[in-house]
Amino acid sequence: MAYWLFKSEPVAYSIDDLARDGCEWWDGIRNYQARNFMCNDMQVGDEIIFYHSSCAVPAAVGRARVSATAIADVTQFDPKSDYYDASATAEKPRWHCVQIAFVEKFPQPLTLAAMRAMPKLAEMKLLARGNRLSILPLTPKDWKIILAATGTH
Numbered sequence: 001m002a003y004w005l006f007k008s009e010p011v012a013y014s015i016d017d018l019a020r021d022g023c024e025w026w027d028g029i030r031n032y033q034a035r036n037f038m039c040n041d042m043q044v045g046d047e048i049i050f051y052h053s054s055c056a057v058p059a060a061v062g063r064a065r066v067s068a069t070a071i072a073d074v075t076q077f078d079p080k081s082d083y084y085d086a087s088a089t090a091e092k093p094r095w096h097c098v099q100i101a102f103v104e105k106f107p108q109p110l111t112l113a114a115m116r117a118m119p120k121l122a123e124m125k126l127l128a129r130g131n132r133l134s135i136l137p138l139t140p141k142d143w144k145i146i147l148a149a150t151g152t153h
Contacts, residue, residue, distance in 0.1 A: 002046045003138035004037070005126055006064065006100065007053040015050050015062040015105050023101040027073045028083040030095065034135040038098045039070045041137075048100055049138065049146055051126070052109075059109035060146055068099035106150040120145050 006026065008014065018024055029035055048064040072093035075083035088094040115121050125136045138146075147153055 002041060002043065003049075003140060003143040004042070004046060004066075005049045005051050005060070005136045005138050007051045007134045007136075009054045010052045011055070014052065015102075018050065018062070018064060018100070018102045019105060021102070023067050023099055025068075025071075025073075025097045025099050027075045027095075027097040029073070029097065029134060030083060030085075031133060031135075034133050035096055037135050037137065039096050042066050042069065042098050044069060047103075047143065049143070053134075057109075058112040060106065060115070060150065061109045062105040063103040063147075063152070064100040065103050066098050067101035070096040070098050073097040104152065106152060108151050110146055110149045114149070115146075118145065118149070 013024070026038070029038065044066055046066040048066065049060045050062040050064050051060050052058060072090070073083070073095040075081040076085040076088040076093060076095045077090065078084055085094055115124065116127060121127060121142060124138070124142045125131055
């Protein structure tokens with residue numbers, strides 16, 4: 001099993017939206033490294049920290065789980081979609097997505113500022129300078145520290 005951090009702007013799709021929907025295809029990712037994580041590394045059952053980004057208080061807000069492995073992201077084929085890619089074809093898709101399922105909303109979010117203040121998380125990829133990826137791998141150590149800090153295990 002692997003551990004991941006998925007970022008989402010809460011105005012676009014929040015942990016509450018995932019809780020309501022139960023599961024969702026994580027589409028619209030247009031970064032090759034993030035796509036490769038989904039295509040090559042993610043397996044059903046992998047654990048996810050759901051993180052609210054680009055908001056007043058960025059924070060880890062809940063947990064999800066990979067519930068289906070990568071398929072072609074259908075938004076790349078839709079000219080009306082913000083994620084349309086004219087160079088992608090059904091025979092040769094460029095972008096993929098995994099399905100994630102809601103597990104829980106944290107009783108206490110773990111803010112970015114709080115994570116930065118935790119020496120044990122100093123090596124976490126989220127905290128690295130210039131890191132803008134929307135999907136990041138987490139170490140088992142990072143996973144345990146985040147769960148303990150949010151009051152979950």
